[in-house]
Amino acid sequence: MDTISQSVVKKDHGPKISGRSIYVADYPSEGVLCGRLLHSRLARARVLRVVVPELPEGYYYVDARDVPGDNNVNIVLDDMPVFCRDTVEYIGEAIGMLCGPDEKLVERLRDECRVEYEELEPVTDLRAATEAFFSYSYGHGDVDRAFAEADRVYDEEFETGYQEQAYIEPQGMMAEPEEDGRMYVHGSAQCVYYIHNALTRVLGCGPDGVRVYQDVTGGAFGGKEDFPSILGCQVAVAAHSTGKPVRCVLDRREDMECTSKRHPSICRYRAAVKGNRVTALDIDVVFDAGAYSTLSAVVLQRGIIAAPGVYNIPNVRVRGRALKTNTVPCGAYRGFGAPQTFFAVEMLMEHIARDLGLDALAFREANLVRQGDRTSTNGVYHFPVPLPAMIDEIDRACSYRKKRLEYAAEQSGRWRRGIGISLDYHGAGFTGSGERDIIKAVAKLHKYRDGTVEILASNGEIGQGVRTTFPKIVARELGLPLDRVFFCHPDTARVPDSGPTVASRSLMVVGELLRRAAIRLKAEWVNGEEQEVEEHYREPEFQLPFSLDRFEGDAYPTYAWAVTAIELEVDTWTGNAKVLGAYADFDVGTPIDLNVVTGQMEGGLLQGIGYSSVEKMDHDAAGRIRSNSFSDYLIPTAKDVPNLKCMLHVEEYPEGPYGAKGAGELPLVGVPAAYLAAMEQALGGRGLRHVPFTAEDVIGALAKEEG
Amino acid sequence: MVNTSGGYSAFSLQEALELRASQDVIPYAGGTDLMVGKHRDADYLFLSRVPELRQITEDAGYVRIGAAVTFSEALASPLVPQLMKEAVSGIAAPAIRNAGTFGGNLANGSPKADSVLVEVASDAKLRLVSRSGERTMDVDGFCLGRGRTALRSDELIAEVLMPKQSPDCCFYEKVGGRSALAISRVSFAGIFDTQDGRISNIAAAFGAVADTVLRFRQIEAMLIGRTIEEARALRDSYVAAYAEQLVLTRGRVSAEYRRAVCLNLLNAFLSQCGL
Numbered sequence: 005m006d007t008i009s010q011s012v013v014k015k016d017h018g019p020k021i022s023g024r025s026i027y028v029a030d031y032p033s034e035g036v037l038c039g040r041l042l043h044s045r046l047a048r049a050r051v052l053r054v055v056v057p058e059l060p061e062g063y064y065y066v067d068a069r070d071v072p073g074d075n076n077v078n079i080v081l082d083d084m085p086v087f088c089r090d091t092v093e094y095i096g097e098a099i100g101m102l103c104g105p106d107e108k109l110v111e112r113l114r115d116e117c118r119v120e121y122e123e124l125e126p127v128t129d130l131r132a133a134t135e136a137f138f139s140y141s142y143g144h145g146d147v148d149r150a151f152a153e154a155d156r157v158y159d160e161e162f163e164t165g166y167q168e169q170a171y172i173e174p175q176g177m178m179a180e181p182e183e184d185g186r187m188y189v190h191g192s193a194q195c196v197y198y199i200h201n202a203l204t205r206v207l208g209c210g211p212d213g214v215r216v217y218q219d220v221t222g223g224a225f226g227g228k229e230d231f232p233s234i235l236g237c238q239v240a241v242a243a244h245s246t247g248k249p250v251r252c253v254l255d256r257r258e259d260m261e262c263t264s265k266r267h268p269s270i271c272r273y274r275a276a277v278k279g280n281r282v283t284a285l286d287i288d289v290v291f292d293a294g295a296y297s298t299l300s301a302v303v304l305q306r307g308i309i310a311a312p313g314v315y316n317i318p319n320v321r322v323r324g325r326a327l328k329t330n331t332v333p334c335g336a337y338r339g340f341g342a343p344q345t346f347f348a349v350e351m352l353m354e355h356i357a358r359d360l361g362l363d364a365l366a367f368r369e370a371n372l373v374r375q376g377d378r379t380s381t382n383g384v385y386h387f388p389v390p391l392p393a394m395i396d397e398i399d400r401a402c403s404y405r406k407k408r409l410e411y412a413a414e415q416s417g418r419w420r421r422g423i424g425i426s427l428d429y430h431g432a433g434f435t436g437s438g439e440r441d442i443i444k445a446v447a448k449l450h451k452y453r454d455g456t457v458e459i460l461a462s463n464g465e466i467g468q469g470v471r472t473t474f475p476k477i478v479a480r481e482l483g484l485p486l487d488r489v490f491f492c493h494p495d496t497a498r499v500p501d502s503g504p505t506v507a508s509r510s511l512m513v514v515g516e517l518l519r520r521a522a523i524r525l526k527a528e529w530v531n532g533e534e535q536e537v538e539e540h541y542r543e544p545e546f547q548l549p550f551s552l553d554r555f556e557g558d559a560y561p562t563y564a565w566a567v568t569a570i571e572l573e574v575d576t577w578t579g580n581a582k583v584l585g586a587y588a589d590f591d592v593g594t595p596i597d598l599n600v601v602t603g604q605m606e607g608g609l610l611q612g613i614g615y616s617s618v619e620k621m622d623h624d625a626a627g628r629i630r631s632n633s634f635s636d637y638l639i640p641t642a643k644d645v646p647n648l649k650c651m652l653h654v655e656e657y658p659e660g661p662y663g664a665k666g667a668g669e670l671p672l673v674g675v676p677a678a679y680l681a682a683m684e685q686a687l688g689g690r691g692l693r694h695v696p697f698t699a700e701d702v703i704g705a706l707a708k709e710e711g
Numbered sequence: 712m713v714n715t716s717g718g719y720s721a722f723s724l725q726e727a728l729e730l731r732a733s734q735d736v737i738p739y740a741g742g743t744d745l746m747v748g749k750h751r752d753a754d755y756l757f758l759s760r761v762p763e764l765r766q767i768t769e770d771a772g773y774v775r776i777g778a779a780v781t782f783s784e785a786l787a788s789p790l791v792p793q794l795m796k797e798a799v800s801g802i803a804a805p806a807i808r809n810a811g812t813f814g815g816n817l818a819n820g821s822p823k824a825d826s827v828l829v830e831v832a833s834d835a836k837l838r839l840v841s842r843s844g845e846r847t848m849d850v851d852g853f854c855l856g857r858g859r860t861a862l863r864s865d866e867l868i869a870e871v872l873m874p875k876q877s878p879d880c881c882f883y884e885k886v887g888g889r890s891a892l893a894i895s896r897v898s899f900a901g902i903f904d905t906q907d908g909r910i911s912n913i914a915a916a917f918g919a920v921a922d923t924v925l926r927f928r929q930i931e932a933m934l935i936g937r938t939i940e941e942a943r944a945l946r947d948s949y950v951a952a953y954a955e956q957l958v959l960t961r962g963r964v965s966a967e968y969r970r971a972v973c974l975n976l977l978n979a980f981l982s983q984c985g986l
Contacts, residue, residue: 418979576975577884577972577975577976577979578884578886578897578972578975578976579968579972580886582890618888618889635894636963638888638889638893640889641804641889641890641891641892642891643804643889643890643891644889644890644891699886699888699896699964699968700964700965700968703968703971703972704967704968707971
């Protein structure tokens with residue numbers, strides 16, 4: 005393995021582990037107003053009047069009337085208001101903000117606000133939803149003919165639930181008017197330029213009228229991709245209106261009820277099978293977008309592009325819709341639409357294989373894509389598809405094939421075992437031509453007179469290690485010790501727009517820009533002089549242009565691959581399942597730091613296990629999320645961490661730094677199908693079709709068996 | 712006595728009882744529930760330094776666990792019954808077991824309290840003290856449901872009295888949503904004993920499924936005094952009696968799930984007893 009893979013101590017390790025890092029909640033409160041949001045209590049209503057209690061001096065109420073520019077947050081369609089318009093569309097929507105010096109008094113005043121509503125009929129059930137924010141379709145081949153000629157036809161529906169990102173630090177933003185009239189906004193975030201752009205629109209100012217800085221951020225997982233733009237605009241409006249610094253840090257319940265999470269989904273798959281080949285898939289994907297469109301367009305795109313999985317299916321028809329419901333807007337979470345469709349297609353393959361009396365893995369292998377094959381969108385798999393070798397590696401690591409046979413025998417007694425496997429990819433980087441047409445990333449290196457080099461890029465450290473891996477790349481090219489190269493949290497007043505911290509793109513795309521910049525800096529290096537070099541994104545020459553209108557072309561330049569196997573044991577007395585082992589093989593190209601990558605892979609696997617099992621969140625008919633605390637919404641604890649074995653299979657990507665590809669999202673994507681396949685085997689092979697599959701579901705399934 | 716900003720610290724039981732009677736205070740031992748509770752502005756009576764409440768002792772009939780004894784201390788004590796240790800070792804996580812106490816688990820009034828379940832199954836008694844005297848009551852009558860207890864506003868829980876017994880068979884199972892830091896969704900404790908070939912005790916207690924820990928003594932009576940053979944013959948009707956009585960509430964999980972798991976655990980207990 006490349007020497008760059010050797011682990012170093014993360015640059016932010018010391019301050020974080022010793023408690024010296026300053027998070028947005030840690031800045032002194034003196035002179036800062038505490039902001040508390042007034043949330044809607046109804047899923048859909050006209051807001052007739054807000055009766056605000058008499059406010060003591062120094063206390064303020066702000067709402068849509070205080071927005072100096074346009075009351076719309078720039079995300080994709082810009083339909084989400086900063087503060088509600090004449091109607092509220094979900095429980096938790098921000099109506100206004102109370103601000104003042106004393107937190108408790110602000111909360112009391114907020115609670116004393118009386119909102120007069122005219123109730124409207126909400127749509128909270130996804131199955132009853134009809135309004136589509138986005139509706140896409142694409143396909144190739146002759147699907148109808150393939151169904152007409154099929155030996156067998158399958159028709160199944162799969163469901164997935166919400167998943168809460170459960171970052172350890174809740175959402176928090178702070179806005180401070182600066183003396184020159186500029187608004188300084190900072191806090192817990194992934195994408196400083198998203199916030200920056202949203203602010204210019206809401207404040208009605210030019211790009212120099214705002215400055216956005218990412219504070220030390222306690223986890224994000226996608227949850228801080230869109231919401232900080234919303235909260236950032238809210239505190240900025242409050243700071244603009246009051247002329248004082250305003251900070252709003254959500255409490256946990258508020259955060260869980262009112263901020264984005266993974267889209268619940270219903271996927272219907274029809275399959276035509278001839279021999280042991282799937283000849284056609286006819287797929288209908290529905291995502292619950294919630295009340296505003298926010299990021300649903302791009303989440304849905306990634307979801308439907310991945311819908312046929314890692315298989316070469318000659319005839320495909322895919323329809324995808326993101327439907328509006330009067331519930332919290334869903335957004336980004338590790339995997340970004342793909343976990344839902346990969347779950348569906350992998351369970352479908354499992355079920356077809358069983359029906360055909362074939363081994364589920366062998367059936368998958370017979371249908372796999374290979375290098376040079378066309379992708380679902382008629383792009384090309386330009387690089388090797390290492391899945392067959394990875395399958396063998398997993399089999400060696402956990403004796404998958406042997407256990408699969410062993411556990412297929414009838415089981416009785418308290419504990420029953422199963423093992424399941426799934427195959428998936430993560431399309432590395434932004435979907436489609438986003439990198440070329442929208443992001444147009446720029447990154448800079450600034451060399452100081454003393455020979456130290458600062459990386460200027462807008463990617464934020466959110467635990468994924470960019471403050472360490474970026475400097476590793478630059479230090480290597482420049483031949484400098486790692487402590488001579490540094491990368492601070494991004495400040496839009498200082499760094500160019502190298503794009504958001506999303507889509508597992510930072511290392512692969514921006515890391516490569518930095519590598520190229522470092523090569524140039526080395527060539528131009530003059531001792532004792534201050535120097536700066538800048539690099540711009542170039543689309544790889546091999547990449548086929550992607551048309552979003554037709555869903556045609558290379559949706560991604562390359563792919564990271566995963567094989568995931570889960571072995572579990574079900575307690576038939578209680579319904580609880582214990583994961584005996586989670587084994588996964590990942591091809592993320594060259595790891596730029598083994599510890600960082602291993603941490604990412606293990607963490608993602610565990611989040612996937614939570615998503616598949618205990619992480620259950622839903623809303624009642626009124627649209628209220630009840631599991632809004634960590635005693636109601638369970639995530640795996642240290643004691644639930646099973647035997648995690650993560651392996652790396654390296655297929656170098658020539659356009660990534662030293663062969664690196666996108667990594668962060670990959671480990672979660674394949675877990676639900678592997679988990680449920682294992683559960684299905686343990687429960688005797690009945691067809692299961694939803695996650696999370698909880699202890700209650702197990703007891704329910706066993707009751708059916710007896711009944 | 713120290714009057715701190717959050718309330719009062721007592722250093723003897725006498726001092727604690729004086730404060731309890733004269734001030735509007737919430738008794739605070741480990742504070743693991745109170746710290747995350749809603750009484751942020753309340754005055755607390757801090758009890759963790761009252762020596763009389765921190766001992767584990769025994770006499771002829773009972774192991775006596777002080778109300779401010781922590782779960783970790785109980786786990787380290789040779790006196791505490793094994794069944795109790797089994798339950799206590801599954802409470803929350805080590806940091807919480809280092810602070811959480813037997814008195815707090817009781818006073819919290821939750822049917823999900825894991826130590827209380829074992830106390831109910833074991834026919835434990837509580838010694839309640841006040842400035843004007845003391846009384847001993849069955850733990851079964853102490854918890855009244857939904858956070859309410861029989862504790863008077865001038866009283867403190869002094870001790871839990873665990874009957875000394877060495878039964879033929881004990882059974883404990885906690886069903887949480889995960890392996891640690893899990894509030895019980897269903898919990899079950901069973902104690903089985905025979906004397907001269909006849910069943911002398913068959914206690915079955917169900918936690919976390921209703922307002923209080925459930926125990927059905929009239930059903931237990933079906934088998935008391937029976938031989939193993941007779942009890943085996945009665946097993947089906949015994950289980951059916953529970954099935955009829957277990958009318959459960961829904962909480963974080965459905966009532967049907969709770970009922971199914973309760974019956975599974977009851978059956979497992981009976982099988983372990985050889986019935």
